[in-house]
Amino acid sequence: VSSRMLSTFVGGRSGQWRIERSSAVVGLALPTASHLAIFENEPGTRALEQESWVLRGVTSYERYVHATEQARLIAIQPPLQRPQATQAALIPVKKSADWWRLPQDRRRAIFEERSQHITLGLRYLPAIARRLYHGHDLGEPFDFLTWFEYAPADAEAFEELVQALRRTEEWTYVEREVDLRLTKRA
Ligand code: HEM
16 A cells, blocks of 8 residues: 555656557547656656646545455555566546546445456456556546556456456446557667
């Protein structure tokens, strides 16, 4: 469980990740950029040359995980920045006002009991390393910035997971989603 970390994701002409593709899954796309720079623990006031877009998110406490799920996650989730994980996905997601109006127990029921987000996700660990950033309370265009790192050999499995999640009831509340795929610069 990490402490609060405000991070800035900048699409532009520089950064440690090359943007291989960027597609709008639902709603508006992001402006075109060739590279992604990530500033951890920096509010990102630093102006970057030729930046195309800037997204911010903060790590936070877990809202939905139950104790047994948390134990399973902790037991098998890998760290970020593994040398073999040269591919990544940044998937910004915005959920609808209907979602945010629901009480916590209803959201949990949709998220896990009916969509099996955690159950499904756990099957892809330890291949996929992940981190969730929240943007909702920052007034950001996306409620979540989801970040994943994996080895090229696991890219297909990751694709399968993403497709499965998009078919769930949880995803009927997604009103904007952009899918960026990246490779680490040598
Ligand atoms: C790699 C396997 C995955 C695992 C183990 C996993 C696990 C989780 C867990 C435990 C949470 C809840 C955190 C909390 O309690 O607040 C969560 C939230 C979330 N995940 Fe995943 N996830 C995975 C993959 C994905 C993928 C591929 C996407 C996007 C396509 C995604 C998008 C999200 C979003 C948007 C949330 C926030 C949901 C909300 O708070 O409404 N996850 N994930």
